[in-house]
Amino acid sequence: MEVHSITVHTRSTVWRGARDTVTKKRYEASTEWEEKCQEAAYMVTVHIDPSIQLKLTKGQSNDGFLMLSRLQGICQTTRNTEFIRLFKEFFTLNFSQFKTISKFLARMKGLE
Secondary structure, eight states, X not given: XXXXXXXXXOHHHHHHHHHHHHHHHHHHHHHHHHXXXXXXXXHHHTTSOHHHHTTSOHHHHHOHHHHHHHHHHHHSOOHHHHHHHHHHHHHHOOGGXXXXXXXXXXXXXXXX
């Protein structure tokens, strides 16, 4: 008497196979994303001023997305910094720097 083995595909084995395929694709996509981030970081690093490079952590230097996020934060002038600069400029204005009173007043009005 011969016994034949029969493979039964239950829902769980089909699901497991599909899940493994999805996991593999996600891993490949993740790996590809990391490689592209590293490539972007290299391309950006070449053009960044060394004084700004010092403000980046090692993790930010190796990841293009993190680097660009940090650079955006570094390069944006904050409202407080801008306010202090304008406030200082307003109080250091001197009438003798301008040829006419109208130019002096226009500059003062522009700083308000």
